[in-house]
Amino acid sequence: MPATLAAYSVVAVYSAITVYVIAFIAFALDLSKRSAIAQASAKALATPAQLTVGGSGAGTTVLEKPSAVPSVRGKASRYQRTGYALVIVGWVVHLTALVLRGLAAGRVPWANLYEFAMTGTAIMIGVFIFIQFYRDVKFLGAYITGVVVLLLGLASVNFYVAVTPLPPALQSAWLVIHVFVATLGTGFFAVGGGLSIAQLLQTRREAGGLTRAPFLATFPMAEVLENIAYRVVVVGFAFWTFTLMAGAIWAERAWGRYWGWDTKEVWTFIIWVTFAGYIHARATRGWRGSRSAWLAIIGFSAVLFNYTVVNLFFKGLHAYSGL
Amino acid sequence: MVSRTRSDATDAADGTSTRSDPLRPSDHIDSAGPIDDSVTQPRLGPLGYVRFFWRQLTSMRTALILLLLLALGAVPGSLVPQRSSDPNGVVAYQTANPQSFKVLDSLGLFSTFTSPWFSAIYLLLFISLVGCIIPRLKHHLDALRAKPPKTPARLERLVGYASTTTTTDAESAIVQARSLLKRQGYRVARYDTDGPHPSLSISAERGYLRESGNLVFHLALVGMLLTVGVFGSFGYTGQRILVQGEAFTNSLTDYDSYNPGRFANENSLQPFQLRLDSFQPKYLFQDGSWSPESFNANLSTRVPGGSWTKQLLQVNSPLSIGGTQVYLLGNGFAPIVTVKDPSGKVVYSGAVPFLSQDANLTSAGVIKVPDGLAKQVAFQGFFCPTPVATTTGCTSLSPYLSDAAVLQLSVFTGNLGLDKGTPVNAYSLNEDGLTKIAGFRTKVDGLQLTKGKTAQLPDGLGSIEFTGISRYVSVDVHHDPTPAFALLFAMLILGGLLLSLFVPRRRVWIKALPGKDGRTRLEYAGLARGEDPTLARAVSELVARHGQHLDGVTAEPSSDDPPTRT
Numbered sequence: 001m002p003a004t005l006a007a008y009s010v011v012a013v014y015s016a017i018t019v020y021v022i023a024f025i026a027f028a029l030d031l032s033k034r035s036a037i038a039q040a041s042a043k044a045l046a047t048p049a050q051l052t053v054g055g056s057g058a059g060t061t062v063l064e065k066p067s068a069v070p071s072v073r074g075k076a077s078r079y080q081r082t083g084y085a086l087v088i089v090g091w092v093v094h095l096t097a098l099v100l101r102g103l104a105a106g107r108v109p110w111a112n113l114y115e116f117a118m119t120g121t122a123i124m125i126g127v128f129i130f131i132q133f134y135r136d137v138k139f140l141g142a143y144i145t146g147v148v149v150l151l152l153g154l155a156s157v158n159f160y161v162a163v164t165p166l167p168p169a170l171q172s173a174w175l176v177i178h179v180f181v182a183t184l185g186t187g188f189f190a191v192g193g194g195l196s197i198a199q200l201l202q203t204r205r206e207a208g209g210l211t212r213a214p215f216l217a218t219f220p221m222a223e224v225l226e227n228i229a230y231r232v233v234v235v236g237f238a239f240w241t242f243t244l245m246a247g248a249i250w251a252e253r254a255w256g257r258y259w260g261w262d263t264k265e266v267w268t269f270i271i272w273v274t275f276a277g278y279i280h281a282r283a284t285r286g287w288r289g290s291r292s293a294w295l296a297i298i299g300f301s302a303v304l305f306n307y308t309v310v311n312l313f314f315k316g317l318h319a320y321s322g323l
Numbered sequence: 324m325v326s327r328t329r330s331d332a333t334d335a336a337d338g339t340s341t342r343s344d345p346l347r348p349s350d351h352i353d354s355a356g357p358i359d360d361s362v363t364q365p366r367l368g369p370l371g372y373v374r375f376f377w378r379q380l381t382s383m384r385t386a387l388i389l390l391l392l393l394a395l396g397a398v399p400g401s402l403v404p405q406r407s408s409d410p411n412g413v414v415a416y417q418t419a420n421p422q423s424f425k426v427l428d429s430l431g432l433f434s435t436f437t438s439p440w441f442s443a444i445y446l447l448l449f450i451s452l453v454g455c456i457i458p459r460l461k462h463h464l465d466a467l468r469a470k471p472p473k474t475p476a477r478l479e480r481l482v483g484y485a486s487t488t489t490t491t492d493a494e495s496a497i498v499q500a501r502s503l504l505k506r507q508g509y510r511v512a513r514y515d516t517d518g519p520h521p522s523l524s525i526s527a528e529r530g531y532l533r534e535s536g537n538l539v540f541h542l543a544l545v546g547m548l549l550t551v552g553v554f555g556s557f558g559y560t561g562q563r564i565l566v567q568g569e570a571f572t573n574s575l576t577d578y579d580s581y582n583p584g585r586f587a588n589e590n591s592l593q594p595f596q597l598r599l600d601s602f603q604p605k606y607l608f609q610d611g612s613w614s615p616e617s618f619n620a621n622l623s624t625r626v627p628g629g630s631w632t633k634q635l636l637q638v639n640s641p642l643s644i645g646g647t648q649v650y651l652l653g654n655g656f657a658p659i660v661t662v663k664d665p666s667g668k669v670v671y672s673g674a675v676p677f678l679s680q681d682a683n684l685t686s687a688g689v690i691k692v693p694d695g696l697a698k699q700v701a702f703q704g705f706f707c708p709t710p711v712a713t714t715t716g717c718t719s720l721s722p723y724l725s726d727a728a729v730l731q732l733s734v735f736t737g738n739l740g741l742d743k744g745t746p747v748n749a750y751s752l753n754e755d756g757l758t759k760i761a762g763f764r765t766k767v768d769g770l771q772l773t774k775g776k777t778a779q780l781p782d783g784l785g786s787i788e789f790t791g792i793s794r795y796v797s798v799d800v801h802h803d804p805t806p807a808f809a810l811l812f813a814m815l816i817l818g819g820l821l822l823s824l825f826v827p828r829r830r831v832w833i834k835a836l837p838g839k840d841g842r843t844r845l846e847y848a849g850l851a852r853g854e855d856p857t858l859a860r861a862v863s864e865l866v867a868r869h870g871q872h873l874d875g876v877t878a879e880p881s882s883d884d885p886p887t888r889t
Contacts, residue, residue: 227856234824237824277394280390
């Protein structure tokens with residue numbers, strides 16, 4: 001019976017990946033649609049402007065840079081609505097896979113690298129959906145489905161392990177709390193990272209660059225993106241702080257010390273300090289804006305690095321990849 | 324760092340008075356701006372330089388750069404094995420790369436987190452932190468006693484501006500406003516103006532917990548550093564391999580290894596005793612390999628003056644005894660051997676712990692017999708609980724003990740180096756000065772023993788019998804006075820952080836203007852002090868709430884969209 005459940009879980013994971021891939025395509029089409037809209041409205045704006053320039057003849061002195069790096073808003077395209085609906089469908093399938101895996105194992109489904117990837121990506125999508133209730137950030141759909149498909153695909157193909165009972169070191173209630181909150185933090189950092197990337201691109205567009213990505217004109221302004229990113233990252237930071245503490249409490253139970261600079265502890269610390277740096281940077285004159293956005297992106301990269309490279313190649317006590 | 328612009332701050336007419344704002348370094352985004360010293364700066368005296376460096380050290384920018392350095396500085400601690408967490412890895416690295424080891428070691432990279440440069444980073448960071456916190460603490464304590472600032476003359480330009488008219492008179496409306504705001508946790512002050520257009524108003528401010536939380540967070544970080552750095556030095560850790568039936572007393576001489584903290588006193592060791600009665604592992608076979616399911620070590624413990632009590636020690640479930648914690652680290656097999664001289668006299672007998680080399684408990688070990696035989700003799704080899712033969716020895720197919728369990732030994736003679744009085748690792752053999760007389764790459768086959776069998780040693784030295792098998796566990800004994808304090812500070816850090824990130828600091832005003840038509844005009848507006856995404860909504864909710872207490876309310880259409888701060 002557990003073997004059957006586990007097999008169904010795998011089927012569900014691959015189904016979810018398929019749905020996410022289609023959602024990704026829909027979101028990508030949405031971006032090109034946005035580009036088309038942006039270019040059309042740019043043309044509409046540019047035509048009278050050219051007339052003025054032509055009329056003023058030699059008057060070159062007042063040629064301002066088109067402060068219209070115009071921002072275009074419109075109704076959500078059909079592609080975006082399709083993509084978002086697919087994300088929700090994919091998420092339900094994804095959650096089913098998680099539940100089946102948990103039932104098959106008779107425990108929480110986040111005890112090895114494969115399961116952590118399953119749960120972590122489900123949380124990323126969950127956070128993405130959750131944030132929509134406060135703020136429409138569906139324009140990040142291509143980014144978030146792209147990241148999730150990559151991570152989940154990578155994990156399913158390379159990290160898959162059969163259901164095994166928990167090794168003694170993981171038999172603790174803290175597994176439920178510590179690891180789950182870590183995935184929550186990761187989910188918020190993932191969305192925050194995406195917003196910060198969008199912010200950096202938008203900043204360049206606002207400075208007159210990036211003409212090859214006209215869809216950016218339909219995104220919120222850089223400052224707005226930065227504000228949303230900050231709020232998302234700050235929630236992730238609170239979760240990460242809790243992860244670090246719960247981990248320390250568990251380490252004290254399991255290994256007899258709450259902090260021992262194990263490789264995973266080192267990276268958890270590095271990530272924490274980086275995001276602490278991000279929060280300070282946003283409050284420091286001269287660092288708000290692109291510089292702090294880079295820190296959010298570096299922080300999320302460190303999370304990914306911690307999750308993949310550190311898990312697989314670094315020696316340490318957190319050797320639970322199951323590989 | 325104390326931004327001097329603060330002291331000049333007055334109650335600005337637009338309500339942005341900064342007097343009750345949290346104090347921030349001058350390069351903080353919320354502070355009035357950097358002071359351009361370059362123009363009028365006089366030549367700095369020695370004291371001037373001190374002040375200058377202090378201001379630099381306690382600025383936001385310095386703190387930020389130190390934070391980033393701290394993150395960066397921790398990276399090598401994960402790339403290079405650390406003496407604290409992986410001492411064997413350090414030795415292995417030294418053997419493999421003696422050249423680069425020297426370079427890295429001189430940089431302190433094998434003990435990154437206690438190295439001078441890493442310590443310098445975090446000490447500077449904490450000095451910067453303390454230097455920033457103390458003036459803020461004082462300022463905040465003052466702000467906690469201060470009244471909210473005067474109501475601005477014009478509210479139209481502020482966040483969430485709304486106005487209504489009501490038939491309730493101005494005085495009652497403002498009394499209602501005051502009690503409503505108080506109930507919502509605002510600190511309130513009443514400001515009335517006379518003149519041709521008299522007005523009554525309530526100025527309210529809330530979210531002082533944001534700054535309190537911020538200060539608690541940073542102070543608790545300092546507390547955590549002191550706890551770990553200072554009180555942690557009163558603790559000790561020790562490791563001991565405990566063979567079945569053997570009793571261990573918590574004293575310096577009984578440890579295999581002992582690491583005292585800087586201020587640890589060996590007299591403070593509680594002389595409790597531990598004894599391993601039995602060890603029961605459980606494994607599960609799946610996909611061609613064994614994985615552990617549970618390790619149960621049945622111990623007897625005794626505190627001085629008490630009697631032996633049975634206790635179960637498991638991974639993730641340490642024993643607490645005599646103010647110390649006992650943890651289950653590892654386990655393995657300890658073959659029992661008896662060595663006799665040619666006349667049959669027993670010269671050595673005991674259980675020798677063999678250290679496991681893989682998940683199936685292929686174990687390696689050394690037996691040293693310095694006295695009693697014609698020469699000093701050492702045995703080195705493998706123990707396999709479920710063996711399959713290999714060219715160099717055996718490997719185990721299962722972690723469970725089988726009848727075929729085999730002990731394979733090479734034999735050495737020569738000086739074991741035990742007489743010099745220098746400590747020697749009991750679990751490894753230094754082959755310098757030893758002659759291998761039986762085993763791989765010698766003319767004589769190594770010894771193959773199953774349980775109960777005896778083998779003769781080469782050169783008529785005597786015999787060795789494999790008499791039985793014991794289990795052993797390795798335990799870690801910790802005495803650490805800090806966890807309770809560390810936990811306390813951790814809670815303060817987390818609590819402070821949540822307050823400082825999610826409590827909005829905001830001001831709102833409600834102004835009542837008596838009209839000539841007998842109606843009272845009411846104006847509402849808010850002002851964010853720091854991150855506050857929900858301010859506009861809060862003001863509009865306030866308008867609705869207040870309206871419930873008034874009669875005949877009609878909203879006035881807003882002339883244009885009020886500026887919203889995002």
